[in-house]
Every structure is written in structure tokens, then in C-alpha cells.
Amino acid sequence: MAKRKVIIRRCEEYDQLLIKQIIREGIEELGEKPKGRILIKPNVVTANTQYIHHSYTAPQVVKAMVNVLRETSTDCEIALGESGAIGMPTRLFFADSGYSEMAKELGVPLRNFNEEKTVEVKLSRAKWHKTFLAAKSLYEADYKIWMPKLKYHIVCQITNALKLNIGILTHKERFLYHDDRLNEKVVDLLEFGYPNLVVTDAVVIGHGFESSPYPFHLGAVLISNDPVAVDTVAARILNYQPEEVLHLVEARDRGYGSLVFGDIEISGDVSVEELAEKTRHIESAFQDLQKLKTPIKFYEGVNPKTGNICYGGCICSIKGVLGTAEKKYPGSLAGAKPGGIVMGYYRGDVVHPGQPVALIGSCSGVEGRLECGKAIRIKSCPVKVRDLAVLLLRKFDIRSPAFDPANIAKMLYYSGIEAYSKMTIS
Ligand code: SF4
Structure with missing residues (x-):
């Protein structure tokens, strides 16, 4: 068995050479000897030319990878593939991130998994995702x-190699088990989404x-x-103990590799400690709703079927929509109308006389006393960020990126192309 290695290299800028x-x-x-049908899966979860520039793997890093493969491997066929965030066309993200342009320049196919034929794959080690629909380019990759x-990450502490597998799911399956089972879902996907090589843009x-x-x-x-090894190192770089990252613990417990540093060979020209020192002061917003500076009060409820806090469901969506609005319109949260937001089933009182209270999720409810002005119910399991952007934000006087005319025009344009492309899948 190959030694589990992580190489950490200093790279101050996106310099191609x-x-x-x-x-x-x-x-x-x-x-490593990459060959055959090679699939490169970057993170292009979102992108927006106006205000989202750092959610995705920098195209320069992917371009460098393609050029290295072309120079070193004579026997390969390279494709890029991704399924971006649900509720928006992945094509839009490809365009706004620069991936469409980069792929065209390189002459490499850029696959939107949602526009490909899929093959049902059985996941024998999975707890929940017993099957999943693998897009053709992923299924056929050597x-x-x-x-x-x-x-x-707002609910999973970090996102790197393991969490990247949420993007191998087509939109049809994206939200399955995306609730209080999210960490387990991430590890379910590792069975088919196990990479030969991981290269992280840090x-x-x-x-x-x-x-x-x-x-x-x-x-x-x-x-x-090794994806578990590199995520173990990544966790330490972001000042987490690997055991605090629950999808890593789940992966270890299912036999995907230990989280002990001594079991990983680390090399390179910059140390974990040096990088961890740089990030030590970062307190990543939206991980804890209670720390947000806003007059809105948050009530984080459980999934009533399990009794577990539904961190990966409606809580995740609320964090997401508020994070997006604040990024586009800084100061939105501080200036919001006072009120309450209940996610899932809350075992306590929610008292906001004369103020709006939003009940988010099909299971949402209040076990104790509910007193408010207007009650707003948004049902689904989980509720999508896009729907919250349309239906929720204005109730709290928060400007929504969903109503930006430029975004609407792009959304309609790329949705139309994507819909047509799906109709003509052969
Ligand atoms: S509707 Fe309830 S169970 Fe479903 S994701 Fe939301 S909080 Fe969780």
C-alpha cells in the first residue's frame, strides 16, 4: 500500500510557471502516473463576477494541472467536471468563474454533470446513499x-478533498440526506469519489x-x-484538531485512514505550523449564528424524527442565504428588521410580539409558546438557499441578491441553455 503523503508547497501567487x-x-x-481518461474535478460551487471570486478553485491552478498532464503523459484524455450549487445553473458558474473561457483556451471538455447521462452506482459502504447517479464523465474516469x-465551512468546519464530493452529485440527488446526516453523506460518497490525486488551491x-x-x-x-490525509493536514492548517471535523472522524471510523499525524508523511517547503499561525486569528463568520451582529434572533431546532440538531439542513440554508446577502450588500444583517428565525423543530419559547418570525423547513414548529406579529412559513426539506433569497430576506428588510437585475438576466439565460441541453442528452 502506498505511503500516505501530503506535500505542502509555498506558492504566494497564481503564477503559471x-x-x-x-x-x-x-x-x-x-x-503517480496519471493516464487514460483523466477527470479533473475542481470546486466551482458558485461564482459571480460582481461579488463571489473566492468560492472556486482558481482556474490558473487547474490550467497548470492540464498543462502538466499534457507535457508528462502521452496516454491521456483530459476532462473537467463539476456540478455547482443547487438552484442555479452550473453553466452560469462556469462562465462567471472563468472556467468556460479557460477550458475553451485549453481545448479541454468542461462537463456539467447535470447535463450528462448518468449511471446508477451502488455504494456498498454507505450508511445512507446506498446508490448514486454518476455522470458519464465521472463514471468512465480511469x-x-x-x-x-x-x-x-459553515457547518462542516472545513471543506477540502472529502467535502468536494458533494459536487459529484447531480442536482437531482444533491439534497438527499443533506440534513443531520450531512457528515455521513460526505463519507458515503468517498467510496466512488475516491481521488487518485488531490491538489488543493490554498x-x-x-x-x-x-x-x-x-x-x-x-x-x-x-x-x-490520500484525501483523508490531506484533509487532516488541512484541518490543522485552519487550527482545528482533525477530531473536531466530524466527516473526518466518520471517514476514519469507516476505515478510510487514521487522523494521526504520525501516520502521514508530510514534506514540502512550508510547515503546517507556519500556515496555522497565519490563520490563527480568523474567526469564520456564519459558523455560529448566535455570534452574528444582527437584531434577528435565531432558534436552531432539531429534526423531530431523530432529535438531532439539523445542522446540514435548514440551519445550513439560513447561514447560506444570510452569508450571501451580507457578502453582496455589506451591513445588511446589522440593519435588518428585528424578529426571529426558527429552523426545524424548536424545543422552547419563541417570543417576538409585533415582530416577524419565520418558520423554516417542512418540520418547523415551536414546542413552547410562539408569540409574534407576522408568522412566515417556508416549507421544504431542506429549504433551498435560492428560495430563502426570494421569499425570506425582504421580510426582514434585507436586500436580496436574487433580485439583482444582472443576476436575473444571467440566471434566465443560462437556465435556458441548461434546460435545452438536458432535453438533448444522448
Ligand atoms: S425540514 Fe426539518 S428535517 Fe428537513 S432539513 Fe429542515 S430542519 Fe431538517
């Missing part, structure tokens, strides 16, 4: 290269809501042959 050199040397050091963007990392994050210059690229 430097990144190519780092990737080439990393592949050599790991002894060699998988995962290229995440290192970011803090030149600029993201904090806040991971789909509309704030940038922080870290100046590194991580390369590994």
Missing part, C-alpha cells in the same frame, strides 16, 4: 484528480460562507495521494 513546477514535482514525488479550494483560502467567502492569502498548494 511556479504552479506547474509545484504540480509536476509533486506528482513525481508521489510516484484516473480522478480532485482540485478543491481550501475554505472554512494560495487564497476562503472564510465566512463557503459559497460567497471572504478571501485570505495563505500562499500554499497541497498535493497528496
Whole structure:
């Protein structure tokens, strides 16, 4: 069995020649030989030319990878593939992130998993996702290269190689088990979404809501042959103990590899400690709703069927919509109308006389006393960020990015193309 290795390289800027050199040397050091049908899966969860520039793997890093493969592997067929955030066309994100342009320039196919034929795959080690629909380019890949963007995550602490697999799901299945089982779902997907090689863009990392994050210059690229090992290192870089990252604990418990540093060979030209020191002061907003500076009060409820806090369901969606609104219109939350937001089933009182109270999720309810002015109910399990942006924000006098005319025009344009493309899947 190959030694679990993580290479950490200093990389202060998105310099093509430097990144190519780092990737080439990393592949050599790991002894990897990418060949056959190679799928590169970056993170392009969202993008917006106006205000979301750091949610996605920088195209320059992916471009460097493609060029290295072309220079070093004679026997390969390269494709890029991704399924962006649900509720929006992935094509829009490809365009706004620069991926469409980059893929065209390189002459590499850029696959939207939602526009491909799918094959049902059985996941024998899964707890919940016993099957999943693999897009053709993913299903047929001989060699998988995962290229995440290192970011803090609002409900999973970090997002890197393991969490990247949410983006192998088509929108049809994206929200299955995306509730109090999210960490388990992430590990279910690792069975088919197990990469041969991981190359993380940590030149600029993201904090806040991971789909509309704030940038922080870290100046590194991580390369590994083991997704659990690289995420263990990534957790430490962001000042978490690996055991605090619950999808890592779940992966370890299912036999995907230990979280002990001594079991991982770490090399490179910058240390974990140096990078961890740089991020030490970051307190990533939206991880804790109770710390937000806003007159809105939050009531985080449970999934009544399990009694567990529904961190990956409606709580996640509320954090997401508020994070997006605040990124687009800074100061929105501080200036919001006072009121309450209940997510899931809340075992306590919710008292807001004369103020709005929103009950979010099909299961939402209040076990104790509910007193308010207007009650707003938004049902679904979980509720999508897009729906909250349309239906919820204005009730609290928060401007919604959903009503930005430029966004609406782009949304309609790319939705139309995506719908047509889905109709003609062959
Ligand atoms: S509707 Fe209830 S169970 Fe479903 S995601 Fe929301 S809080 Fe969780």
C-alpha cells in the first residue's frame, strides 16, 4: 500500500510557471502516473463576477494541472467536471468563474454533470446513499484528480478533498440526506469519489460562507495521494484538531485512514505550523449564528424524527442565504428588521410580539409558546438557499441578491441553455 503523503508547497501567487513546477514535482514525488481518461474535478460551487471570486478553485491552478498532464503523459484524455450549487445553473458558474473561457483556451471538455447521462452506482459502504447517479464523465474516469479550494465551512468546519464530493452529485440527488446526516453523506460518497490525486488551491483560502467567502492569502498548494490525509493536514492548517471535523472522524471510523499525524508523511517547503499561525486569528463568520451582529434572533431546532440538531439542513440554508446577502450588500444583517428565525423543530419559547418570525423547513414548529406579529412559513426539506433569497430576506428588510437585475438576466439565460441541453442528452 502506498505511503500516505501530503506535500505542502509555498506558492504566494497564481503564477503559471511556479504552479506547474509545484504540480509536476509533486506528482513525481508521489510516484503517480496519471493516464487514460483523466477527470479533473475542481470546486466551482458558485461564482459571480460582481461579488463571489473566492468560492472556486482558481482556474490558473487547474490550467497548470492540464498543462502538466499534457507535457508528462502521452496516454491521456483530459476532462473537467463539476456540478455547482443547487438552484442555479452550473453553466452560469462556469462562465462567471472563468472556467468556460479557460477550458475553451485549453481545448479541454468542461462537463456539467447535470447535463450528462448518468449511471446508477451502488455504494456498498454507505450508511445512507446506498446508490448514486454518476455522470458519464465521472463514471468512465480511469484516473480522478480532485482540485478543491481550501475554505472554512459553515457547518462542516472545513471543506477540502472529502467535502468536494458533494459536487459529484447531480442536482437531482444533491439534497438527499443533506440534513443531520450531512457528515455521513460526505463519507458515503468517498467510496466512488475516491481521488487518485488531490491538489488543493490554498494560495487564497476562503472564510465566512463557503459559497460567497471572504478571501485570505495563505500562499500554499497541497498535493497528496490520500484525501483523508490531506484533509487532516488541512484541518490543522485552519487550527482545528482533525477530531473536531466530524466527516473526518466518520471517514476514519469507516476505515478510510487514521487522523494521526504520525501516520502521514508530510514534506514540502512550508510547515503546517507556519500556515496555522497565519490563520490563527480568523474567526469564520456564519459558523455560529448566535455570534452574528444582527437584531434577528435565531432558534436552531432539531429534526423531530431523530432529535438531532439539523445542522446540514435548514440551519445550513439560513447561514447560506444570510452569508450571501451580507457578502453582496455589506451591513445588511446589522440593519435588518428585528424578529426571529426558527429552523426545524424548536424545543422552547419563541417570543417576538409585533415582530416577524419565520418558520423554516417542512418540520418547523415551536414546542413552547410562539408569540409574534407576522408568522412566515417556508416549507421544504431542506429549504433551498435560492428560495430563502426570494421569499425570506425582504421580510426582514434585507436586500436580496436574487433580485439583482444582472443576476436575473444571467440566471434566465443560462437556465435556458441548461434546460435545452438536458432535453438533448444522448
Ligand atoms: S425540514 Fe426539518 S428535517 Fe428537513 S432539513 Fe429542515 S430542519 Fe431538517
